[in-house]
Amino acid sequence: MWTLHQFPLCPFSRKVRILLAEKDVEFAMQLAYPWEKSDELMDLNRAGQTPVLSGERGGPLVDSTVIAEYFDETVQKSPLMGSGASARAEVRRLTIWFDQKCYAEAVNPLLLERMYKRLVLRQPPDARMLRVAGQALAQHLDYIEYLLGERRWLAGGSFSLADISAAAHLSVADYLGGLSFDGYPDAKTWYSTIKSRPSVRRLLPDRMEGLSPPQHYDKLDF
Ligand SMILES: N[C@@H](CCC(=O)N[C@@H](CS)C(=O)NCC(=O)O)C(=O)O
Numbered sequence: 150m151w152t153l154h155q156f157p158l159c160p161f162s163r164k165v166r167i168l169l170a171e172k173d174v175e176f177a178m179q180l181a182y183p184w185e186k187s188d189e190l191m192d193l194n195r196a197g198q199t200p201v202l203s204g205e206r207g208g209p210l211v212d213s214t215v216i217a218e219y220f221d222e223t224v225q226k227s228p229l230m231g232s233g234a235s236a237r238a239e240v241r242r243l244t245i246w247f248d249q250k251c252y253a254e255a256v257n258p259l260l261l262e263r264m265y266k267r268l269v270l271r272q273p274p275d276a277r278m279l280r281v282a283g284q285a286l287a288q289h290l291d292y293i294e295y296l297l298g299e300r301r302w303l304a305g306g307s308f309s310l311a312d313i314s315a316a317a318h319l320s321v322a323d324y325l326g327g328l329s330f331d332g333y334p335d336a337k338t339w340y341s342t343i344k345s346r347p348s349v350r351r352l353l354p355d356r357m358e359g360l361s362p363p364q365h366y367d368k369l370d371f
Pocket residue numbers: 158159160161162183184196197198199200211212213214248
């Protein structure tokens with residue numbers, strides 16, 4: 150069986166968890182905090198990053214999108230990369246958008262200020278950084294609202310890795326208390342639909358030790 154080396158608030162690990170569940174691939178989970186740089190994690194991935202997927206059939210597989218493409222190529226159920234070159238290009242474009250831009254501008258600063266400073270550095274968050282991250286997050290919700298103005302799902306007519314990636318990042322922002330859908334009704338409906346998928350519902354009960362989410366976090370009606 151595959152083992153996913155992850156921690157509960159790693160958005161890239163959430164992305165892999167959702168996609169493996171969508172594909173009905175069984176996996177076990179092993180807690181790994183990148184900042185601890187454990188020998189086990191470093192031996193699997195010299196970059197010391199999560200997620201890593203190790204398993205008896207080769208691997209380890211490193212990088213959430215590499216893992217996603219591996220399973221999209223090897224498991225037929227629920228294709229997630231789009232069909233045809235143009236559709237695939239759009240899925241990849243938006244997946245990169247959320248994994249790079251949304252993560253760098255909003256989710257990673259929230260993780261630093263609300264999780265890492267609290268649990269590891271034992272410092273208070275920087276209110277200015279939280280405000281800037283909140284503004285960036287609002288811009289990403291605005292972009293989701295715009296995309297959904299003309300599409301059912303983010304990359305087009307089908308649920309895809311782009312939806313999974315965006316939902317993974319937003320769910321971490323939500324856990325950290327940084328998400329408000331006020332003014333973004335289509336984005337809210339989209340997120341609510343995603344939240345009700347079994348693949349996403351399965352990860353919502355998870356908790357990061359020492360850090361609780363807001364009450365609405367795992368509710369379908371939020
Ligand atoms: N491109 C990677 C990014 C993985 C990543 O940045 N993971 C974070 C945790 S959520 C990490 O390990 N950060 C520690 C570091 O970069 O040293 C992916 O898609 O899997």
